[in-house]
Amino acid sequence: MTTATATSTGRVVGPVRAALLVVEAMWTWYRRNWRATVVSSIVQPVLFLLALGFGFGSQVQPTEATGGLAYVVYLAPALLVATSVQIASFESTYPILSAFKWQQTYFAIAASPITPAQILGGQLTWLAIRLAGSGAAYLLVAAVLGALTGPGVVLTLLVAVLTGMAFAAPVAAYSATLESEGQQFSAIFRFIVMPMTLFAGAFFPVEQLPAWLRPIAWFTPVWHGTELGRDAAFGTLSWWPALGHLTFLVVLFLLGARLAARNFRRRLSS
Amino acid sequence: MVDDGALVRARQLVKRFGEFAAVRGIDVDVRRGEAFGFLGPNGAGKSSTMRMVGCVSPRSDGELTVLGMDPQRDGPAIRARLGVVPQQDNLDTELTVRQNLHVYGRFFGLSKAHVRAKATELLDFAQLGERADDEVEPLSGGMKRRLTIARSLINDPELLLLDEPTTGLDPQARHLLWDRLFRLKQSGVTLIITTHYMDEAEQLCDRLVVMDGGRIVAEGSPAELIGRYSTREVLELRFPPDAAAPEVALEGLADRLEVLPDRLLLYAADGEAVLAAAHARGVQPLSSLVRRSTLEDVFLRLTGRTLVD
Ligand SMILES: Nc1ncnc2c1ncn2[C@@H]1O[C@H](COP(=O)(O)OP(=O)(O)OP(=O)(O)O)[C@@H](O)[C@H]1O
Ligand SMILES: [Mg+2]
Numbered sequence: 328m329t330t331a332t333a334t335s336t337g338r339v340v341g342p343v344r345a346a347l348l349v350v351e352a353m354w355t356w357y358r359r360n361w362r363a364t365v366v367s368s369i370v371q372p373v374l375f376l377l378a379l380g381f382g383f384g385s386q387v388q389p390t391e392a393t394g395g396l397a398y399v400v401y402l403a404p405a406l407l408v409a410t411s412v413q414i415a416s417f418e419s420t421y422p423i424l425s426a427f428k429w430q431q432t433y434f435a436i437a438a439s440p441i442t443p444a445q446i447l448g449g450q451l452t453w454l455a456i457r458l459a460g461s462g463a464a465y466l467l468v469a470a471v472l473g474a475l476t477g478p479g480v481v482l483t484l485l486v487a488v489l490t491g492m493a494f495a496a497p498v499a500a501y502s503a504t505l506e507s508e509g510q511q512f513s514a515i516f517r518f519i520v521m522p523m524t525l526f527a528g529a530f531f532p533v534e535q536l537p538a539w540l541r542p543i544a545w546f547t548p549v550w551h552g553t554e555l556g557r558d559a560a561f562g563t564l565s566w567w568p569a570l571g572h573l574t575f576l577v578v579l580f581l582l583g584a585r586l587a588a589r590n591f592r593r594r595l596s597s
Numbered sequence: 598m599v600d601d602g603a604l605v606r607a608r609q610l611v612k613r614f615g616e617f618a619a620v621r622g623i624d625v626d627v628r629r630g631e632a633f634g635f636l637g638p639n640g641a642g643k644s645s646t647m648r649m650v651g652c653v654s655p656r657s658d659g660e661l662t663v664l665g666m667d668p669q670r671d672g673p674a675i676r677a678r679l680g681v682v683p684q685q686d687n688l689d690t691e692l693t694v695r696q697n698l699h700v701y702g703r704f705f706g707l708s709k710a711h712v713r714a715k716a717t718e719l720l721d722f723a724q725l726g727e728r729a730d731d732e733v734e735p736l737s738g739g740m741k742r743r744l745t746i747a748r749s750l751i752n753d754p755e756l757l758l759l760d761e762p763t764t765g766l767d768p769q770a771r772h773l774l775w776d777r778l779f780r781l782k783q784s785g786v787t788l789i790i791t792t793h794y795m796d797e798a799e800q801l802c803d804r805l806v807v808m809d810g811g812r813i814v815a816e817g818s819p820a821e822l823i824g825r826y827s828t829r830e831v832l833e834l835r836f837p838p839d840a841a842a843p844e845v846a847l848e849g850l851a852d853r854l855e856v857l858p859d860r861l862l863l864y865a866a867d868g869e870a871v872l873a874a875a876h877a878r879g880v881q882p883l884s885s886l887v888r889r890s891t892l893e894d895v896f897l898r899l900t901g902r903t904l905v906d
Contacts, residue, residue, distance in 0.1 A: 337677035337705035337752030345704075352700045356691060431687035435748075437653050438681040439704035440673040596653050597614075 339440045342448070349441065349449020350456065357457075367417070368461035372410040373468050376403060379530070380474060392532050394561060396476070403474040404483045404560035405529040407465060408490050408552040411458050415491030416498060416520045418454050420512040423502040427594055434595065443595040444588045451496065451584065458491045459484065475560070482559035486576075490552030493576040496583025503590035523549045551575045602628045604664055604756050604787050605650055611658035612645045612811075619645040621811035622659060627756075632778075632788040634798045634805030636892060638902065641808040643791035644684055647760050650789065651681050664756065677705055680754030680786075684761050686745045690734040694725055694744055697733060702751040715751055722777065723747040739770035746777065757781065759790045763797060775800055795892035807896055814899045819892055826898045827890035828852050830868035834861045834875070834882040846880050855897055864894070 340348065357364075376399065384398030393401040426433040436446050462484045469475050498515065505511065526536060527549040533541050544550045555572040558564040605627040612620035620642040627633045635643045648654035650663055652672040661668055663675050688697050695716055702712030720726045723743040728736065733744065742762065749757060762778070763771040778801055782788055792798055798805050799819045807815045807822070815822055832851070836843055843861065847854060850871050851863035865871045868887030875882075897903055 335678035335753050335755050336707060336711070337754070339673045339677050340706040344706075348703050351703060352689075355696055355700050356689065360691065430690060431685065432689050434653075434683065435687040435689075435701070436704060438651055438676060438679075438683070439701065440677040440706070441704050442673060596655060 337440065342442075342445055345441045345445035346448035346452055349436065349446055350453045352436075353449070353453040364457075364461075368410070368414055368457075369464045369468070372406050372465050373472075375406055375410075376469060376472065376474060380406075381472075392534070394557075394563070396561070399474045400476055401557070402530065403469050404480060404556045405553040407462055407469075407480070407483055408487045408556045409524045409529040409549055410465065411462055411487035411491035412494050412549055412552070413520060413524065414458060414461055415454060415495035416515065418457065419495035419499040420502050420515065421509055423450070423499050424505055424509050424512075427503060428506070433591075437595040443591040446595070447499070447584070447588050447591045450499070451492065451587075454495055455488050455492055458488045462487050477560075477562070479560045479562050483556040486552055486556040486559055489573075489576050489580070490548050490556070493548040493552075493579040493583070496580050496587055498583070500583055500587035500590050503587060503594055523547045528553045548576055548579060603662075604629050605633075605789070606662045607646075607650075607660065609659035610646070610649065610656055610661050612642070612649060612654065613657040618657075619811055620649070623806075623808070623811075623813045625806065625813075627787065627789060629787055630782075630785060631803045632782050632790065632801050634802035635789070635791040635808055636793065636795065636798045636802075636805050636896070637791075637808035638793055638896075638900075640810075642811040643808060644760055646808075647758050647789070647791060651679060651758050652676050677752065678755050680749035680752065680757040682745050682749045682757070682759045682762055684764070684791075686741050688733050688741060688744060688748070691732065693730050693732055694736070695720065695729045697744060698748055698751055701748050705752040707752065712751065715753075719747040719750055722750070724773070739766050739773075742766060742770070743774070743777075746774070750781070754786065756787045756789065759788065761791055761793070763792070763794070771797070795896070798892055805892075807892075807899060809896075809900045809902075815895065822892060822895045823890045825895075827894040828864040829866045829890060830864075831888055831890055831894060832863040832865065832868040832871050832875075833886040833888065834863065834880075835859065835884045836861070836882055843880055843882075846878050847875060850874050850878075853898075857903065862894070862897070864890070 380399030380402045384402065387393070387398040389395050389397055433446055437443055466475070466480055466484060526540070527533065527544045527547040529549060533544040533550060536544060551572040555569060558569065603626045605625060607623055607625040609622045609624065610620060611618060611622055623646065635646060637643050645654065649656050649661060649668065652663065652668040652675050655669060664678055666675050668675060689700070692700065698716035698719060699712050702715060703709070707715070720729050723746060725740060725744060725747065728740065733741065736744070746762065759778070763774050766774065775797070778788060788801070790801055802819060804816070804818050806813045815826065817825065844854060844856065847861070847863065851865040853864040855862040863871050872885055872887065893903065
């Protein structure tokens with residue numbers, strides 16, 4: 328052979344760097360397309376805060392159920408958590424199915440040195456950043472509107488991100504198995520996300536639910552997230568309940584992420 | 598690592614999907630610097646083989662080394678030095694042409710400055726400079742294909758895997774791609790190409806294997822294969838649909854006779870001579886054509902079927 332032996336410039340990067348490169352790719356996309364996400368991520372929760380918090384809330388007397396707080400103040404941190412779960416549910420359905428099925432962009436990445444688990448790591452990290460960004464923007468607006476009580480909401484923001492991730496990870500695991508056009512997703516939105524948002528303690532305490540429904544609420548990330556997020560915002564955290572909520576959310580996230588890693592691997596290297 | 602010049606070495610390589618075996622024990626050696634082809638009809642197992650070589654599909658059985666390494670163990674290290682053009686484009690259609698190259702190059706651990714410079718060079722190579730900052734979505738199929746090829750070169754791969762690089766392109770776009778691939782080969786890149794176009798295989802491949810039903814049925818250079826399995830020329834005859842079987846009258850005129858649904862093929866060194874002899878026996882075809890043998894004829898001989906259906 329007389330030709331110079333070609334040597335490639337490509338090399339393998341470490342796992343953290345690899346995930347961050349996937350985040351960088353998502354960011355490149357987001358920079359072009361962020362406008363479409365503003366309404367659902369920020370405008371919508373602010374409208375809820377205005378209509379339900381200030382409007383409807385003006386008719387609600389502060390009681391024991393609201394911790395003696397004005398309804399809008401009671402609602403603001405919970406709305407942060409519930410919105411985070413809504414964004415997370417959207418972001419862990421169609422975009423993931425698309426990256427496997429329609430655009431097949433995951434397959435393109437999997438042909439590079441990046442592994443399926445690193446793709447998932449990047450995807451989830453990106454989602455956490457997205458949730459933190461949207462949540463922070465919402466908090467700014469809520470602060471200007473006077474719906475916040477103090478700096479505790481910064482902790483609530485972390486709780487909101489965790490709650491969103493705890494829901495997104497198992498849903499992403501499920502999305503990674505679908506071959507369909509995603510009809511199943513509307514069932515998830517209708518029968519899981521919506522009822523969870525409405526009845527799992529964000530708008531009113533679950534103690535108001537019929538006794539037989541309450542245990543169902545206890546198994547939703549939204550309930551754990553809003554309980555924890557409110558206590559963080561109002562400075563009423565106490566050890567054991569906080570630890571319980573945190574454990575539920577972290578375990579749900581870890582289980583979901585493990586399952587998702589397995590499903591990503593199966594689909595991308597079959 | 599023993600470098601015997603083989604960039605890809607497969608022995609009794611098998612790929613199963615559940616019970617079904619898509620690749621049924623193939624032996625392949627691809628040498629550094631050559632253009633190697635997998636020629637075969639739909640479902641032959643070409644893509645399954647390419648995906649194993651590309652380290653995105655674990656082998657079910659047999660041996661496989663790529664760049665002297667084991668895909669199962671060193672997948673990322675191998676993939677870092679490969680370029681892959683999948684059968685179906687998987688570009689990020691919501692990014693611009695240039696962004697697709699930037700983002701992809703970063704996955705190979707390349708610096709931003711490096712991918713920026715490389716992207717500009719590749720846009721030029723793929724003649725996409727004018728569309729560099731347009732979104733990918735509205736581009737034509739040929740442009741998307743060229744972008745996919747450009748993207749596969751972002752890491753200066755030593756081995757380029759092209760799965761049906763020109764399927765669905767018009768003749769002009771195909772010739773442009775062939776030219777680009779030829780230039781890559783000149784610069785020392787090893788190419789593995791799958792195709793079910795025999796002219797593509799003849800144009801591009803130094804050596805090729807003919808695959809059918811997961812097996813390799815023949816191996817060699819295009820000229821060798823034609824020499825071994827076919828004659829120099831072929832006479833094609835067409836008859837009216839209801840004509841009485843003319844095969845009988847043509848008995849013994851050519852080395853070999855193939856009956857296709859729409860025509861007869863007579864294999865011989867001298868096609869014109871066979872045609873004259875047929876006329877002399879009173880055979881009256883609707884039309885006749887003498888041409889050189891191609892890989893299509895090799896395939897027909899080996900499998901009894903035509904390549905493109
Ligand atoms: N993931 C999979 N699961 C099950 N069967 C598969 C899978 N991938 C391929 N096959 C089957 O394996 C066989 C070989 O497929 P493959 O894609 O390798 O063929 P090919 O030679 O590339 O064909 P084509 O010219 O149509 O691209 C086919 O019968 C196909 O249906
Ligand atoms: Mg194929």
